[in-house]
Amino acid sequence: xxxxxxxxxxxxxxxxxxxxxxxxxxxxxxxxxxxxxxxxxxxxxxxxxxxxxxxxxxxxxxxxxxxxxxxxxxxxxxxxxxxxxxxxxxxxxxxxxxxxxxxxxxxxxxxxxxxxxxxxxxxxxxxxxxxxxxxxxxxxxxxxxxxxxxxxxxxxxxxxxxxxxxxxxxxxxxxxxxxxxxxxxxxxxxxxxxxxxxxxxxxxxxxxxxxxxxxxxxxxxxxxxxxxxxxxxxxxxxxxxxxxxxxxxxxxxxxxxxxxxxxxxxxxxxxxxxxxxxxxxxxxxxxxxxxxxxxxxxxxxxxxxxxxxxxxxxxxxxxxxxxxxxxxxxxxxxxxxxxxxxxxxxxxxxxxxxxxxxxxxxxxxxxxxxxxxxxxxxxxxxxxxxxxxxxxxxxxxxxxxxxxxxxxxxxxxxxxxxxxxxxxxxxxxxxxxxxxxxxxxxxxxxxxxxxxxxx
Ligand SMILES: *Cc1c(COP(=O)(O)O)cnc(C)c1O
Numbered sequence: 001x002x003x004x005x006x007x008x009x010x011x012x013x014x015x016x017x018x019x020x021x022x023x024x025x026x027x028x029x030x031x032x033x034x035x036x037x038x039x040x041x042x043x044x045x046x047x048x049x050x051x052x053x054x055x056x057x058x059x060x061x062x063x064x065x066x067x068x069x070x071x072x073x074x075x076x077x078x079x080x081x082x083x084x085x086x087x088x089x090x091x092x093x094x095x096x097x098x099x100x101x102x103x104x105x106x107x108x109x110x111x112x113x114x115x116x117x118x119x120x121x122x123x124x125x126x127x128x129x130x131x132x133x134x135x136x137x138x139x140x141x142x143x144x145x146x147x148x149x150x151x152x153x154x155x156x157x158x159x160x161x162x163x164x165x166x167x168x169x170x171x172x173x174x175x176x177x178x179x180x181x182x183x184x185x186x187x188x189x190x191x192x193x194x195x196x197x198x199x200x201x202x203x204x205x206x207x208x209x210x211x212x213x214x215x216x217x218x219x220x221x222x223x224x225x226x227x228x229x230x231x232x233x234x235x236x237x238x239x240x241x242x243x244x245x246x247x248x249x250x251x252x253x254x255x256x257x258x259x260x261x262x263x264x265x266x267x268x269x270x271x272x273x274x275x276x277x278x279x280x281x282x283x284x285x286x287x288x289x290x291x292x293x294x295x296x297x298x299x300x301x302x303x304x305x306x307x308x309x310x311x312x313x314x315x316x317x318x319x320x321x322x323x324x325x326x327x328x329x330x331x332x333x334x335x336x337x338x339x340x341x342x343x344x345x346x347x348x349x350x351x352x353x354x355x356x357x358x359x360x361x362x363x364x365x366x367x368x369x370x371x372x373x374x375x376x377x378x379x380x381x382x383x384x385x386x387x388x389x390x391x392x393x394x395x396x397x398x399x400x401x402x403x404x405x406x407x408x409x410x411x412x413x414x415x416x417x418x419x420x421x422x423x424x425x426x427x428x429x430x431x432x433x434x435x436x437x438x439x440x441x442x443x444x445x446x447x448x449x450x451x452x453x454x455x
Pocket of ligand 1: 112113114115142143231232233265266267268269270271272340341385387388416417418
């Protein structure tokens, strides 16, 4: 076997040509979305008012293992993919560990994260259906940025509802979106019925992802020629993100490397679901075994402290009910600095796999995350996003365990993006002003008490 290079790239020929649908190999399928009124499984016709037709098919398909990636999307992917799989030689040396560490870096595009992989797919299907535009929400701004890029490329209108606190605190992200032609509205706004209602009940609120989703869905369903798109959580998003795992596996296979541990940060679960997809597929089919670890913030611990239950995906309770590990749709996490990990629930696919004991989850404190981010940046050069740094933290911990035991484990983690727009958070960390807020059991219970009653 040849020496493993610092960066393993695939050639364009070697790039995956189809997305992999992990649900096809799951014995226990993820629970279906339910109509919030009748509690019956959502039918394709009902979902078609909210989402594009092709995406509804992908959302509901639990049996087709592969979906061909349309030529036009492959072409777009080739502008910034394949993304490199990096052997972290410098980090290994710094830690003095016998472990072999690899990371799949998704920050090599202007939006700065993996979200572009699904944004282009969702925009493509909207365009193909002849729609005028799409609406969405964005928290920290990564998803809105990715979607604006995809819509600009395809000539679609893009309306983004941005959580008000981020709109005010992250003017650079907002301007990137506007550069790509998107309209950006701070949420909650007076433009929608649900926005007005939320503002009447909570005057002065700085918003949440759940509120912004409600607004974006309302606009999509009441405006001719528009549909709603979502950057995480949904089955279709995990399907598109499988490109991450398929590339990772192909690159490792090229050098005969088999990982022992696969680690990813988990917000709504899309990058982790995508990274682990082909590996989990092998695990489900009994072909190989891996330790898989989801890492979440201690301030928003949906897998490690949440309930596995049907819940609303949004604060306004207009979306279908999803069965997932959740902290409750009314849970508003403390303003931590990993904005992309602040969602109250977790993908139904990952929730089911976790409930079946097929993967582990752990939560980490934000000061520890920034310490890991800094260690990583100083030796590997890349300035990581705070979200991604959750995975770095646990990868370092696992590598240090190997140092104690002398085991030469192979660790792969997802480095989902860059942190250039997160320098205020880095500044707080450097100035010793960062705090670690962890919700109490009482706070979580108060939120669980408001979960929808199912019969
Ligand atoms: C959005 C985001 C995440 C979390 O979202 P998932 O759907 O859980 O993957 C992680 N990292 C970055 C950089 C993000 O932008």
